[in-house]
Amino acid sequence: MIKIAWHPIYAHPLPEGHRFPMIKYELIPGQLLHEGTIEQDNLFNPEPVSEEIVLLTHQKDYWKQLKDLSLSAKDQRRIGFPLDAQLVERELRIAQGTINGAHFAMTNGIAFNVAGGTHHAGSNWGEGFCLLNDQAIATNYLLNNNLAKRILIVDLDVHQGNGTAEIFQKEPRVFTFSMHGDKNFPFRKENSSLDIPLDDGLEDEAYLSTLNTNLKKAFERSKPDFVFYLSGVDVLSTDKLGKLALSKAACKERDRMVLQACKDKNLPLQVSMGGGYSVDIKDIVDAHCNTFRLAFDLFA
Template sequence: MIKIAWHPIYAHPLPEGHRFPMLKYELIPEQLLHEGTIEQENLFSPLPVSEENILLTHDKGYWEQLKNLTLPLKEQRRIGFPLNAQLIERELRITQGTIDGTRFAQQNGIAFNAAGGTHHAGSNWGEGFCLLNDQAISANYLLNNRLAYRILIIDLDVHQGNGTAEIFKNEDRVFTFSMHGDKNFPFRKEISNLDVPLDDNLQDEEYLNLLEINLKKAFEKSQPDFIFYLSGVDVLATDKLGKLGLTKQGCKERDRMVLQTCKTKNIPVQVSMGGGYSTEIKDIVDAHCNTYRLAFDLFN
């Protein structure tokens, strides 16, 4: 059975000005349940991640400042909102949801986190609404427990996975692949194992051609036994922050290419949602739900 990490705290409202993007975390599971793509038993509620697992990836000093809500205001501004205890708990549960998802993926081929994709968090910083890097922590969990030996992280959010690239810059067992807007945030990029910078307003056909070429290259170079996929839908032309020109059908085909490759090669994949900031919430929810619909068609 395909399992999906979800907890009510995922939809915890952010400070004024940031609440709209949080609606999707409530609406995505509601839509999937309503249309019959999933049943209640597909959902599981993660506990908070342990400090031991956090410290496999993040510096202790940074984690202590998060935990104690003592992160300097300058660093909080870099994250994008002031810290509070509920936001920290939210991040802890999201991260454990991704760790749990790795084990479910190894059993069932694929697993989801209805949030996550916090790829701007580096080893000792938070940025761009990201506090802890859920997929990086989970990759280190797998390596530390000898549950995987060669990991590929496929990041197709419109923003470069700069935190993920920094965390694994000296780790040969993790291959980081990021296709992202060249002129988009973060404006100071890190170096992934494979970076594919994209021009503004890129359309479906050219995007998918680039993905086909570079997805093949990433698999050949990494030879993975586990995959993380960050499936942000901020690549849509309707996205307020994305600057690309993909249609929902193009975004769906992107997901199909990634998930079909994982299925064909029989490599387990954990999927985190990443960004999505279209003007209409229905466009965000539908594009994210397409990722689940595809997975349930392919893996069930």
């Protein structure tokens, strides 16, 4: 059975008018249940990850400031959220959901986190709506427990996975692949193992061709035994922060390429959903739901 991490705290309320669409974390599982793609048994509620596991990835001083809610106003602005205890708990549950998902993927081929993809969080900073880096935490957990030897992180969110790149810049067992908008946030990029910067306005055919070439390169160079995938839908032409011009069909084909490659290579795959900021929430939810629909077609 394909397992999906979800918790009500994922939709933690933010001040009215905040541009981050937290409601999508309620709407995605709701839509999948409504249409019959999933059943309630597919969903699980993760507990908060332990401090010991957090500290495999994030520096102690930074974690203490999160835990004590003592981040400076400047650092909170960098994150983009007004910090509170529920947001910290939310990130802890997201991280544990991704760890649990990694375990489920080893049994079932694939697992999901309805949230996560918090790739802007570095070892000692939060940024861009990201406090703790869920896939980096899960990666270090797998390595520390000898559950994987070589890990590939495929990041196809429109924004570079700068935090992930920084965390693993000196870790040869982890290969970070980020294909992202060249002139988009974050404006100070880190060095991934493989960075593919994209021009504004890139359309379907050119995007998919570029991905096809470089996805093969990432697998060849990394030789992974586990894969994490960040499937942000902010690549859509309707996205107000993305600057690319992909159709929903191309976004779905992008996902199919990653999922099919892992299935063909018999590699366990954990998927976190990442960003999506289209004006119409229905576009965000449908594009995210397509990733789940594909997985159930391919793996269930």
